[in-house]
Amino acid sequence: MSREELNKDMETTVENKLVAKDFSSEMEVKWCPGCGDYSILKQVQTVFPDLGIPKEQFAFISGIGCSSRFTYYMDTYGMHSIHGRAAAIASGVKAANPDLSVWIISGDGDALSIGGNHFIHLMRKNFDVNYLVFNNQIYSLTKGQYSPTSERGKVTKSSPYGSIEEPFNPSELALGAKASFVARTLDRDPKHMQAILKRAHAHKGTSFVEVYQNCPVFNDAAFFAFSEKDTKKDEAILLEHGKPLVFGNNDEKGIMFDGLNPIILNITESGVSLNDLWIHDEKDKTKANILSRFFDTNYNDLRFPRPFGVIYVQERPVYDENLVDQIDVVTAKKGKTPLNKILSGDKTWSIN
Amino acid sequence: METVELKAGKTTEVIETDRIVVRFSGDSGDGMQLTGMQFSDTAALFGNDISTFPDYPSEIRAPIGTVAGVSGFQVHFGSREIFTSGDEYDVLVAMNAAALKVDLPKLKKGGIIIANSAGFDKKNLNLAQYPDGVNPLEDGTLSNYVLQKVDITKHTKDCLAETGLGMKDIERSKNMFVLGLLFWMFDKPLDHTLKFIEEKFSKKPEIAEANEKTLKAGWAYGENTEFFTTQFKVSAAKLPSGIYRSITGNHATAIGLIAASEKSGLPLFLGSYPITPATDILHELSKYKANGVKTLQAEDEIAGICSAIGASYAGNLGITTTSGPGMALKTEALGLATMLEIPLVVINVQRGGPSTGLPTKTEQADLLMAMHGRHGEAPVAVLAASTPSDCFEMAYEACRISVEHMTPVILLTDGYIANGSEPWMFPTEDQLKPIKVQFLDKPNAENDVLLPYKRDEKLVRPWIKPGTKGLEHRIGGLEKQNETGNVSYDPKNHETMVGLRAAKIAKIADYIPLAKPESGNEKAKLLVLGWGSTSGSIKTAVIESIAEGYDVANIHLKYINPFPKNLGEMLKGYDQVLIPEMNCGQLLELIRSKYMVPAIGFSKVQGLPFTTSELKEKIKQLLKD
Numbered sequence: 001m002s003r004e005e006l007n008k009d010m011e012t013t014v015e016n017k018l019v020a021k022d023f024s025s026e027m028e029v030k031w032c033p034g035c036g037d038y039s040i041l042k043q044v045q046t047v048f049p050d051l052g053i054p055k056e057q058f059a060f061i062s063g064i065g066c067s068s069r070f071t072y073y074m075d076t077y078g079m080h081s082i083h084g085r086a087a088a089i090a091s092g093v094k095a096a097n098p099d100l101s102v103w104i105i106s107g108d109g110d111a112l113s114i115g116g117n118h119f120i121h122l123m124r125k126n127f128d129v130n131y132l133v134f135n136n137q138i139y140s141l142t143k144g145q146y147s148p149t150s151e152r153g154k155v156t157k158s159s160p161y162g163s164i165e166e167p168f169n170p171s172e173l174a175l176g177a178k179a180s181f182v183a184r185t186l187d188r189d190p191k192h193m194q195a196i197l198k199r200a201h202a203h204k205g206t207s208f209v210e211v212y213q214n215c216p217v218f219n220d221a222a223f224f225a226f227s228e229k230d231t232k233k234d235e236a237i238l239l240e241h242g243k244p245l246v247f248g249n250n251d252e253k254g255i256m257f258d259g260l261n262p263i264i265l266n267i268t269e270s271g272v273s274l275n276d277l278w279i280h281d282e283k284d285k286t287k288a289n290i291l292s293r294f295f296d297t298n299y300n301d302l303r304f305p306r307p308f309g310v311i312y313v314q315e316r317p318v319y320d321e322n323l324v325d326q327i328d329v330v331t332a333k334k335g336k337t338p339l340n341k342i343l344s345g346d347k348t349w350s351i352n
Numbered sequence: 353m354e355t356v357e358l359k360a361g362k363t364t365e366v367i368e369t370d371r372i373v374v375r376f377s378g379d380s381g382d383g384m385q386l387t388g389m390q391f392s393d394t395a396a397l398f399g400n401d402i403s404t405f406p407d408y409p410s411e412i413r414a415p416i417g418t419v420a421g422v423s424g425f426q427v428h429f430g431s432r433e434i435f436t437s438g439d440e441y442d443v444l445v446a447m448n449a450a451a452l453k454v455d456l457p458k459l460k461k462g463g464i465i466i467a468n469s470a471g472f473d474k475k476n477l478n479l480a481q482y483p484d485g486v487n488p489l490e491d492g493t494l495s496n497y498v499l500q501k502v503d504i505t506k507h508t509k510d511c512l513a514e515t516g517l518g519m520k521d522i523e524r525s526k527n528m529f530v531l532g533l534l535f536w537m538f539d540k541p542l543d544h545t546l547k548f549i550e551e552k553f554s555k556k557p558e559i560a561e562a563n564e565k566t567l568k569a570g571w572a573y574g575e576n577t578e579f580f581t582t583q584f585k586v587s588a589a590k591l592p593s594g595i596y597r598s599i600t601g602n603h604a605t606a607i608g609l610i611a612a613s614e615k616s617g618l619p620l621f622l623g624s625y626p627i628t629p630a631t632d633i634l635h636e637l638s639k640y641k642a643n644g645v646k647t648l649q650a651e652d653e654i655a656g657i658c659s660a661i662g663a664s665y666a667g668n669l670g671i672t673t674t675s676g677p678g679m680a681l682k683t684e685a686l687g688l689a690t691m692l693e694i695p696l697v698v699i700n701v702q703r704g705g706p707s708t709g710l711p712t713k714t715e716q717a718d719l720l721m722a723m724h725g726r727h728g729e730a731p732v733a734v735l736a737a738s739t740p741s742d743c744f745e746m747a748y749e750a751c752r753i754s755v756e757h758m759t760p761v762i763l764l765t766d767g768y769i770a771n772g773s774e775p776w777m778f779p780t781e782d783q784l785k786p787i788k789v790q791f792l793d794k795p796n797a798e799n800d801v802l803l804p805y806k807r808d809e810k811l812v813r814p815w816i817k818p819g820t821k822g823l824e825h826r827i828g829g830l831e832k833q834n835e836t837g838n839v840s841y842d843p844k845n846h847e848t849m850v851g852l853r854a855a856k857i858a859k860i861a862d863y864i865p866l867a868k869p870e871s872g873n874e875k876a877k878l879l880v881l882g883w884g885s886t887s888g889s890i891k892t893a894v895i896e897s898i899a900e901g902y903d904v905a906n907i908h909l910k911y912i913n914p915f916p917k918n919l920g921e922m923l924k925g926y927d928q929v930l931i932p933e934m935n936c937g938q939l940l941e942l943i944r945s946k947y948m949v950p951a952i953g954f955s956k957v958q959g960l961p962f963t964t965s966e967l968k969e970k971i972k973q974l975l976k977d
Contacts, residue, residue, distance in 0.1 A: 350596070
């Protein structure tokens with residue numbers, strides 16, 4: 001290839017290469033100032049050009065709630081549907097056209113309360129779709145009621161004396177529903193979110209991503225402990241496959257197993273080597289279950305940091321692929337029945 | 353070993369008749385549905401016109417021998433056209449005491465009872481709650497009927513004694529004895545059932561042999577015993593010439609959908625949750641994987657319709673099937689599809705309601721729900737099938753209207769026609785109306801602008817498949833600006849859009865057939881106006897009334913929203929309008945409010961179809977007054 005040709009070729013590539021702006025629709029974004037949704041939108045638009053998929057192959061399906069307005073802001077195909085049903089609609093979209101890259105956008109109320117049934121069954125069936133749940137632990141669009149992820153005792157307009165409900169632990173719920181990809185990220189860590197979005201897209205099967213998202217109006221600062229400088233090193237732990245579970249301001253704390261339960265110890269004081277610590281293994285469901293329960297279980301009376309990253313990944317059969325495969329196998333075996341044969345059936349008689 | 357002695361020189365009287373109704377009745381486990389189907393298929397293959405009515409309990413296996421566990425199958429066959437499964441039966445087969453108790457009331461006076469005497473022992477009589485010491489077979493209470501007591505259980509056991517089969521398998525064969533006996537009574541060949549047995553039990557030759565043997569023994573019993581001295585001959589019917597098959601409504605619905613998929617070139621997607629009496633459509637469609645049919649057994653009714661909406665959005669022929677309770681759950685999503693203006697076919701096989709109601713019994717009480725059961729102003733097209741085979745045509749029409757007019761269509765059938773069967777002169781592929789589908793592939797307005805809600809002369813917006821380059825856009829349940837489809841809360845725009853969506857549905861009237869009387873004239877003293885599965889009873893009642901000199905006609909509606917354009921005009925031709933319905937007057941309400949005619953309602957909500965005689969009585973009463 002001559003230099004001239006090479007230049008031309010590069011020019012075309014550059015010309016065809018999408019940029020973040022290409023994914024931005026003309027609709028004015030109308031979330032409240034300071035809403036964590038802005039960051040999620042930005043990270044999605046930033047990551048998408050790198051996925052190598054033409055714009056028209058993306059379909060965003062959302063439910064109802066602040067999160068679900070997301071669809072309008074993406075210059076792709078999209079449907080802003082009804083409360084709780086995005087997962088069910090997305091399953092039909094993916095079944096009908098498995099070539100589409102399908103993204104479900106939902107919130108904690110939409111996905112886990114009114115849409116709870118579809119949520120668990122989507123995980124079980126394992127359609128190859130991405131499911132982003134913006135968790136702000138509050139109902140915002142209806143102006144502030146407790147949600148299924150709100151903490152016990154939460155004072156809201158519908159719980160003036162404090163919520164008496166136990167919250168869902170979304171990743172534990174997803175694992176219980178046989179999710180094949182479970183990850184957690186947060187709005188205030190753009191780089192982390194971008195990495196997780198890429199992982200979710202790369203995974204074959206339902207990729208469940210819980211995004212901690214701040215609602216500055218009705219539940220401000222709910223997750224700041226995991227993002228602010230002075231607390232995050234103690235309160236959050238970043239998971240990396242094959243790496244030991246280490247956290248703390250000076251990376252001085254490690255997590256390891258004492259029998260079946262995890263314990264936290266000071267690495268320097270206890271003298272354990274990093275290799276003795278819990279090494280994160282995304283494919284280990286037992287560990288994933290325990291990790292997911294760092295959320296609310298105080299093992300050995302210790303408070304564990306909140307894990308962020310890919311908690312669990314499993315390669316297993318994908319519904320939409322199986323659906324097509326089964327059609328292919330049956331077609332190869334039986335052949336297509338001509339319509340006239342379907343109309344006549346096996347037994348006919350004639351009357352003259 | 354046959355236990356029947358051959359009687360040389362037995363004489364048998366043969367009675368020719370033009371129609372017969374037989375009711376097979378027994379315990380749920382007695383195989384009455386299969387027996388009835390075999391008998392009906394044989395009659396149909398022989399050339400009789402038939403109409404069947406499977407009538408079974410909702411319990412899969414109610415306690416054996418109880419009244420709750422009685423399962424019936426009624427077949428009406430004749431040498432003339434048959435439109436109903438018959439008001440009363442000529443022959444009742446009662447496999448046990450409970451069956452007799454349940455089904456005796458509708459046996460004609462003088463009718464034949466074939467009673468399995470083994471089913472009338474002390475235990476069975478107790479289970480059927482006859483008083484102690486009372487056996488209707490012995491106490492003379494059946495003297496108004498021709499009672500034939502046959503120990504079917506014993507004959508079956510004797511016949512299979514040497515086969516080495518277990519008692520359970522032997523017991524199960526006794527329905528074949530009955531079937532053989534009935535074939536003899538009605539002079540029907542065994543061939544069809546023999547072939548069926550061979551195929552069904554191809555992997556269990558010993559069972560096939562037992563069934564065959566018992567079937568033949570039943571036939572021989574009729575031929576040889578002295579009790580049976582009468583055979584009935586029902587000649588082939590003079591149906592229009594052509595090739596026929598037998599079909600149930602649910603089966604017809606399923607292949608109507610497949611035909612629409614093939615003719616439109618749209619892959620069929622069914623999202624459905626199992627529910628009686630609609631589930632057979634899901635079963636049937638699931639078999640057609642090799643024709644590209646995708647079926648998704650959804651986690652609930654809502655996911656059933658929502659997945660169909662998703663599939664339709666992605667460019668498939670999206671369908672969901674259900675019955676009343678499921679329909680109630682689908683209403684919010686139906687509103688979404690109405691707002692999105694995408695194709696969607698919703699099939700409601702109606703059953704008795706409200707709530708769980710009468711799951712296995714029929715009713716037509718979901719009409720107003722189909723018309724109005726959504727929040728907001730949300731009109732959709734509503735169609736109704738009138739007979740088992742008409743389910744094919746209306747399912748096909750539902751798909752055609754849905755994709756050509758970009759709208760949800762609700763097709764109403766019901767338990768009676770869904771499970772009932774009739775002979776059907778089926779069409780060939782090239783006789784089916786074309787279904788025109790066009791996906792938008794480039795911007796549809798000036799300056800390369802896409803207007804997803806720009807309408808054509810039918811007021812229909814374009815169908816745009818995700819994956820089409822350059823047409824990326826967003827749709828949703830929020831009110832949208834006219835043409836652009838962008839979210840709009842503008843007051844005037846909302847009113848415009850409500851009007852456009854209604855006008856689009858109303859305009860479908862230009863693309864459906866006009867109403868015309870099925871029997872009788874365009875002017876008469878009385879019009880019987882019906883819809884749905886009451887077709888057979890109404891038609892029979894009206895034809896018979898006309899023959900008796902009454903000035904009556906009937907129009908049967910298959911298109912309910914919109915109504916045929918000329919319906920209002922047609923109604924003016926009649927002095928009185930009678931609307932019989934298996935509900936408390938739902939079409940009545942629609943007709944009265946739309947056309948301001950003082951129509952008279954005639955309701956029946958018993959989970960059972962109208963009988964011809966009750967309709968005739970009503971017709972006569974109105975024409976006498």
